Amino acid sequence: MKPSSLLILVFLSQATAFDVIREAFKLIDENVNPCDNFYRHACPLRSIKGRYIEDAYGSKLFKLKAKTAEAVWNNLAIQETFERAHYKEFPSLHIFIAKLFQKQCETEHVTTEEKGKFLELIQETWFNHKNSECVYSECLGALASDRNCTRASELLESKLYYRPWDEFTTTLRVFFIQTQNNLEGINAILDDDLREGVSNVKNIVETMKKKLLTWIQQTPWVINNEAIESIMAEAEQVHHYDNFAKTFRYNLNLLLKLEQSYLKCLRDLDDTEKFRVFCMLAATNNIDFKKISMDFFTFYNAVNGHPNLYFSHLFYDMAKNVESPAALLGSVGFIAGHELSHSLIEDANQPELIPYFSNDSMQCIQNQYQTTCDSFKETSCGANDNQIDENGSDILGIQLAYSLFEDIYSERKKDEYIQLRYNNTITNEQMFFYSLAFISCKGEPGTQSEMDPHSPWNIRINAVVQHPGFRDAFNCDVNSPMVQSFNDQCVIFGEKAPLTRK
Numbered sequence: 001m002k003p004s005s006l007l008i009l010v011f012l013s014q015a016t017a018f019d020v021i022r023e024a025f026k027l028i029d030e031n032v033n034p035c036d037n038f039y040r041h042a043c044p045l046r047s048i049k050g051r052y053i054e055d056a057y058g059s060k061l062f063k064l065k066a067k068t069a070e071a072v073w074n075n076l077a078i079q080e081t082f083e084r085a086h087y088k089e090f091p092s093l094h095i096f097i098a099k100l101f102q103k104q105c106e107t108e109h110v111t112t113e114e115k116g117k118f119l120e121l122i123q124e125t126w127f128n129h130k131n132s133e134c135v136y137s138e139c140l141g142a143l144a145s146d147r148n149c150t151r152a153s154e155l156l157e158s159k160l161y162y163r164p165w166d167e168f169t170t171t172l173r174v175f176f177i178q179t180q181n182n183l184e185g186i187n188a189i190l191d192d193d194l195r196e197g198v199s200n201v202k203n204i205v206e207t208m209k210k211k212l213l214t215w216i217q218q219t220p221w222v223i224n225n226e227a228i229e230s231i232m233a234e235a236e237q238v239h240h241y242d243n244f245a246k247t248f249r250y251n252l253n254l255l256l257k258l259e260q261s262y263l264k265c266l267r268d269l270d271d272t273e274k275f276r277v278f279c280m281l282a283a284t285n286n287i288d289f290k291k292i293s294m295d296f297f298t299f300y301n302a303v304n305g306h307p308n309l310y311f312s313h314l315f316y317d318m319a320k321n322v323e324s325p326a327a328l329l330g331s332v333g334f335i336a337g338h339e340l341s342h343s344l345i346e347d348a349n350q351p352e353l354i355p356y357f358s359n360d361s362m363q364c365i366q367n368q369y370q371t372t373c374d375s376f377k378e379t380s381c382g383a384n385d386n387q388i389d390e391n392g393s394d395i396l397g398i399q400l401a402y403s404l405f406e407d408i409y410s411e412r413k414k415d416e417y418i419q420l421r422y423n424n425t426i427t428n429e430q431m432f433f434y435s436l437a438f439i440s441c442k443g444e445p446g447t448q449s450e451m452d453p454h455s456p457w458n459i460r461i462n463a464v465v466q467h468p469g470f471r472d473a474f475n476c477d478v479n480s481p482m483v484q485s486f487n488d489q490c491v492i493f494g495e496k497a498p499l500t501r502k
């Protein structure tokens with residue numbers, strides 16, 4: 001290709017794509033030396049209100065939401081009933097239903113047959129079986145013939161048991177959120193045609209997995225504890241989940257079936273708030289809430305639901321539009337490495353997925369986080385036991401991402417990628433580390449909340465850049481705070497990992 005046509009291509013791709021990492025260079029504080037406090041050099045305190053990525057994608061996300069306002073999954077009659085119901089004014093569930101029956105029973109011209117139908121619905125909803133299949137005290141049909149409505153309703157109440165509304169409403173809320181997130185997430189991928197980004201993320205995960213499998217086989221503590229097979233098997237199971245057709249069909253079907261059975265139930269009953277609430281209860285009866293998982297979503301997050309890994313559509317957007325592979329590996333690559341690592345990092349005292357984990361590695365990880373906390377604490381931080389999984393996944397995650405970066409760049413690590421103002425140049429290797437800080441950039445001081453297994457971002461980033469590549473990339477002085485806060489590099493898997501004999 002001639003240089004001139006290459007130029008046109010670059011120009012075209014820059015004109016159409018939004019490169020969130022390139023944009024982020026405006027955040028940098030040139031007055032803070034990267035070797036003094038890398039995170040706050042790349043992401044100054046109060047430079048931004050919330051989180052950089054959410055802010056940068058704010059208007060795109062807003063437009064996306066506006067576009068799906070009319071979508072069928074956002075306009076269900078059953079959800080309207082769910083949102084509008086005055087649960088606080090209702091008695092507990094079983095009394096609510098008994099009183100509703102009494103009301104129907106006392107209504108003029110209501111036939112025994114109509115009462116029987118309602119009782120059948122109650123029976124189905126409450127005991128999960130039909131009239132003909134009911135068992136002993138769970139058979140409600142006979143109540144339809146009782147002319148004394150108060151007595152029949154009291155008897156009905158005694159057959160039902162206490163259930164709080166909260167239990168039901170919380171589950172249903174989660175159901176709506178998860179199904180709609182799936183549909184919105186997939187819609188975002190298709191609407192922006194991010195399929196190329198999806199396959200890029202999948203490639204990153206698969207390449208990392210191969211790398212990890214070779215590392216595992218070389219790891220002394222794995223070999224010495226005869227754990228190669230089980231740990232390899234664990235790693236082999238992990239996959240990037242990308243079956244949007246399956247998830248789309250499944251979730252849309254669920255919502256539409258729910259809507260149908262809600263409307264069918266209402267056909268036989270009065271269209272009042274209380275009967276609508278009852279039909280909502282009846283419609284949800286057949287949903288197996290445990291079968292719903294959130295595979296796709298538009299908010300900024302990624303999840304290891306072992307063996308599947310799930311990513312926000314924002315990562316797919318980045319994987320399509322971030323131009324430099326170094327920047328992509330430092331951002332999406334780090335997150336992918338982190339999620340993959342979740343399947344293989346354990347608290348050595350109580351492993352969950354793999355049978356054995358190195359105590360030395362665990363101590364190394366926690367020591368690094370504590371040292372980083374001691375050096376860079378803002379509001380609060382500290383290496384607690386509940387953070388081992390997250391901290392370790394950060395450290396293994398960056399090692400995987402950096403290793404892929406080295407494979408691609410080898411001799412070109414120090415080549416200039418872009419030139420910033422004041423003639424500062426950014427090399428490919430620096431780009432890798434910068435993008436790590438950009439995607440996690442938060443303007444508020446780092447604060448540790450006790451229940452959160454994640455360390456604050458200022459600690460996470462300054463801890464994971466305890467990597468020989470970082471010192472090298474920024475030529476950090478031995479006495480600089482970043483180098484001073486580096487402990488020994490924690491190699492978890494690979495030849496140089498700890499021995500830990502039995």
Ligand SMILES: [Zn+2]
Nearest residue numbers: 338342390393
């Ligand atoms: Zn995590």
